[in-house]
Amino acid sequence: MLFKKNENGIFFRYEDASEGPTIYKSQHYHNVFEIYYMERGACRYFINDMSYEVTAGDVILIPEGTIHKTIYDELPHHRRLIYCSSHYIPTAVIKEMPSMLYLYRNPNVTKQISEIFDKIEQEYSSPDHFSEDVILNHTHLLFYLLARNKNSKIETKSSNIYAQQATAYIKENFASEITLTALAKMYSMSPEHFSRLFKRETGFGFSEYLTMIRLQKAEQMLKSSERFPISQIAYDCGFNDSNYFSEKFKQVYGMPPVKYRGQFTKKSK
Numbered sequence: 001m002l003f004k005k006n007e008n009g010i011f012f013r014y015e016d017a018s019e020g021p022t023i024y025k026s027q028h029y030h031n032v033f034e035i036y037y038m039e040r041g042a043c044r045y046f047i048n049d050m051s052y053e054v055t056a057g058d059v060i061l062i063p064e065g066t067i068h069k070t071i072y073d074e075l076p077h078h079r080r081l082i083y084c085s086s087h088y089i090p091t092a093v094i095k096e097m098p099s100m101l102y103l104y105r106n107p108n109v110t111k112q113i114s115e116i117f118d119k120i121e122q123e124y125s126s127p128d129h130f131s132e133d134v135i136l137n138h139t140h141l142l143f144y145l146l147a148r149n150k151n152s153k154i155e156t157k158s159s160n161i162y163a164q165q166a167t168a169y170i171k172e173n174f175a176s177e178i179t180l181t182a183l184a185k186m187y188s189m190s191p192e193h194f195s196r197l198f199k200r201e202t203g204f205g206f207s208e209y210l211t212m213i214r215l216q217k218a219e220q221m222l223k224s225s226e227r228f229p230i231s232q233i234a235y236d237c238g239f240n241d242s243n244y245f246s247e248k249f250k251q252v253y254g255m256p257p258v259k260y261r262g263q264f265t266k267k268s269k
Contacts, residue, residue: 011083012124028204028212029067032083035142036060037117041077043070044203047102049167051160051201054103057110059146061101067212069203080117088139096147106153109145116142162187163201166194167209174213175238180206214238215252218245222261230257 011032036045038058045054047068054060054070062068082088089097120138123131166183183206184194198206218237221228228236234245249257 011081012120013081013083028069029065029216030083031064032085033064033089034060034062034068035082035084036062037080037113039078039080039114039117041072041079043072043077044201045070045103046163046202046204049164049171050102051163052103052156055105057105057107057113059104059113061097061104061146063097063101065216066102067216071203080121082120082139084139088136088143090140090143093143093147096150100146100150100153103156104146104150104153105156106146106149108152109149112145113142116145160197160201162194163198166198167202170210171213174210174217175236177238178210210238211248212252215249218249218257219253219260222257223264226261233257 036059038054038056038060040056042053042055045052045060045068047060047062048066052060086094116138120135123135123138166187169183169186170178180195181191184191187194189197195206198204198209202209204212214237218233218239221233221236230246231242234242237245239245239248246256249260253260
């Protein structure tokens, strides 16, 4: 179930999956902060350039604009998610955030985390005129709890160095011609083996990931500049065909690049 609450921007989602394995196909990056709590079960979570093994009690903290994807191998699983604007992040916690990302594992506070999620869900399920402020306070308490106990969290590492290096390389060289064959050669693998490894660790196909990175960079350019023509943005982001770029952009963002940029040029005037 998914709830939306007030103009300040907060969403709450609770999901109970009983069939699988499951690969969720939700938007892979967004303009809000995501708090993910694995209540029961396990999954592999690809975030930014790294892949993590997530188990019950783990919290995932994902800043806006960060590419991520979940792959579920074990069932059943229960997960809870909060999507929120910066309004819901205490100012004092923001400076602590880099040391808390992305996988936060701390059995010492699991019970308290679960209790806070229970209270937030209760406010969504039975709201009254106090609920908006109560949800804000509970979300602040969650961030304070995580920040206060960050020094006792268990350090975790990415599960595969090859996928980490490959995605970092793609993000650095997205404007150039990048092929699966060339990347596989860099790691002395066959294209078929590298393709399977990349898909297993990230949840994305090679071409899917490359296109997503290019579209994300194009989105940033559309938001920040009016002076570049669409064809130039397409070329600078690695698309040789501006029509193909516009088609792919519309598939992901629901509108063509020109219309998407128009939303931001209107706001700036």
